[in-house]
Amino acid sequence: MNDERYLQIVLERIRVSAEYRPKFGRGRADKGLSLDEFQALYGSDPFYSWFGLDNPLMYAAHKAAGGMTSVYRQIGIGCEELVRTILQDCLGLSAEDANWSYEVPTSDGKTRKLHLDGRVILDKIGNEASRGRFHQWMKDSASLVNVDSDVSATLKGTVFEIRQGYKSKDSKRQNADIINAANAYAQAYLPCALILSTQIDSDILLRYRARKWSILTGVIGASDPLSS
Structure with a gap:
């Protein structure tokens, strides 16, 4: 099972x-x-x-x-692997489909590869009903963080940052996440932070949503798929 x-x-x-x-x-x-x-x-x-x-x-x-x-x-590493596996099982994605990375130039003229923890490409979802539900969730999530409808119409999928919780005020980590979001939109993906617990600092939550991150938290019993 x-x-x-x-x-x-x-x-x-x-x-x-x-x-x-x-x-x-x-x-x-x-x-x-x-x-x-x-x-x-x-x-x-x-x-x-x-x-x-x-x-x-x-x-x-x-x-x-x-x-x-x-x-x-x-726990964080295990949850990353778990969510990727569930995405593959439920949406019929390959391991390659469920992973995402991008390259950035470094000061020495080389490139560095950065990774997020999961990805869903709409066109890779074989089941039409599942694809439609996921696409509607994307549009609603983008609207919630005030992404212009003309921009959200161009998005081809979602990339996920998966964490067990987020209590740190580390500015370096936050700035890296903001850069990740910018690169996700540049490649036509909606960035979504999936926080599996309820442990996220309220200031961080507001800042990330202001930077157009969709954020889901681990609230049990909530009926809103745009927030949990």
């Missing part, structure tokens, strides 16, 4: 977090330190051991903090 397959896509990613061990500055390639290795490292440091930082509780705190970050990250 698809439900079991969908569940395993997310669980497979979350299981990665169960193996998390803090690295304590040992680099990305290192698999992290065990409790014994941590105590040997900090216990041999005269300064840290003087403060008692080789205590097992300190290791537990590091593991909990890093593990929490890992859980959020893996």
